Amino acid sequence: MKPGNAESVKRVYNHLRGAEMSTARVLRNLTCLLAIPALALPADQPKTDVDPLALEVLKAATDSIRAANTFSFRARISKERLATNDQKITYFQDLRVVVSKPNKMRADIDGQHHDVQFLFDGSEGTLFEPEKKLYATFPAPKNLDLLVDALDKRGTHLPIANFLESDPYKSLSDGLKAGYVIGRVNISGKTFNHLAFTEDGADWQLWVEPADKPVPRRLEVIYKKQQGAPRVTVDFMDWNLAADPAGVQFTFTKPDGANKIDFAKSER
Numbered sequence: 001m002k003p004g005n006a007e008s009v010k011r012v013y014n015h016l017r018g019a020e021m022s023t024a025r026v027l028r029n030l031t032c033l034l035a036i037p038a039l040a041l042p043a044d045q046p047k048t049d050v051d052p053l054a055l056e057v058l059k060a061a062t063d064s065i066r067a068a069n070t071f072s073f074r075a076r077i078s079k080e081r082l083a084t085n086d087q088k089i090t091y092f093q094d095l096r097v098v099v100s101k102p103n104k105m106r107a108d109i110d111g112q113h114h115d116v117q118f119l120f121d122g123s124e125g126t127l128f129e130p131e132k133k134l135y136a137t138f139p140a141p142k143n144l145d146l147l148v149d150a151l152d153k154r155g156t157h158l159p160i161a162n163f164l165e166s167d168p169y170k171s172l173s174d175g176l177k178a179g180y181v182i183g184r185v186n187i188s189g190k191t192f193n194h195l196a197f198t199e200d201g202a203d204w205q206l207w208v209e210p211a212d213k214p215v216p217r218r219l220e221v222i223y224k225k226q227q228g229a230p231r232v233t234v235d236f237m238d239w240n241l242a243a244d245p246a247g248v249q250f251t252f253t254k255p256d257g258a259n260k261i262d263f264a265k266s267e268r
Contacts, residue, residue, distance in 0.1 A: 050179040054195050057181060057208060062168035064213040064241055072098045072243035073236055077159055080230035088228060099164060100245045102143045107158075118156075119252045120147055126252035127156065133258040154263040159221065159232045175199045192217060201225045215239045 065071060075095040080088045094110040103122035109115060117128045120140055125147065128135040141150055148161045158164070162171040182194040185207070192207040193214075202225075207218035219234040 048177050050176050050197075051181060054179040054181050054197070055173060057193055057195060057214075058172060058179075058197075058206065059169045061206070061208040061214045061216055062163070062172065064215055065163055065168050066166065068101075068241040070098075070100045070243045070245050072096075072238070072240045072245075074238045075160055076235045076237070078233045079159075080228070080232070082228045082230070086228065088230065095160065097160065097164075098243060098245055098248050099144070100248075100250070102166070103140075103147075104245070104250045105144060105147070105164065106248055106250050119250055120144075121251040124252070125150065127263075128252060128258075130255075133255060134261050135252065135254070135258055136261050136263045137252070138263065156263070159219070159234050163216070172197075213241060215241075 075097065077093040077095065079091050079093070081091060083089050091112050093112065096108045098106045103120070105118075105120045107118040109118070114129055114131060117126075117130065119126045119128070122142070123140055124137055125140040126135055126137045138150065138154065141147055143166065145165050148158070148165060151158065152161075162168055165171045176197055176199055178198040180196055182196055182205075185192055185194045187207075190209070192209055195206045195208065197204050197206070202221050202223050204219065204221040206216055208214050209217045215236065217236050219232075219236070221232045222229055223232070
């Protein structure tokens with residue numbers, strides 16, 4: 001099934017808007033889905049078990065972000081780490097992110113132990129810790145896609161990185177082994193579409209808020225290949241797909257008394 005198919009788009013739109021479907025209509029949609037011929041895979045390409053509807057809902061949720069020239073959001077992140085006795089300890093961060101495509105981004109991170117600012121102005125990337133007045137810089141690549149890779153190589157890993165790229169859908173769907181729609185769920189009086197996916201290194205789930213322009217509201221990732229299989233959870237809030245970045249400081253201005261340090265080497 002191609003995401004651009006008119007009937008497919010109509011069905012996904014109704015699903016995301018929260019339209020109620022009768023049992024007969026559900027069965028009719030499933031019959032149409034099963035009647036579509038499967039695409040032939042090359043002999044050396046592994047087979048996957050990905051429900052086309054799951055991909056369509058994922059695409060609809062990320063297309064809203066892809067189409068926005070500027071956007072902003074808040075996120076609360078919880079990360080599990082192993083203590084010396086192998087107990088999982090949870091740490092929290094609050095993020096405020098502003099993006100101006102193709103090459104500007106600012107993230108203010110309120111961490112459990114320290115606060116950090118990240119600024120990217122299209123020519124230079126800077127990580128700054130205001131309390132200790134320490135900062136590290138690097139020559140920034142020309143766009144946000146390359147920026148994500150550059151940060152990863154320097155040991156800075158952002159759980160929200162996929163949503164910063166120019167095509168979040170491609171970033172999230174490449175390499176999927178399985179994916180399906182769990183269904184509509186009610187959480188704290190709100191309705192969400194619940195998706196689940198599997199790839200080589202991780203199992204992850206996404207909760208999407210139905211709307212004319214649907215957006216992700218929650219992401220959970222279990223990193224299967226890391227010791228202890230830690231979980232990262234991201235709750236997205238305050239999406240603004242037409243943010244006005246006027247007045248946002250993307251360029252780092254060195255404060256008096258600030259000291260420059262080097263990025264720590266990545267362990268990956």
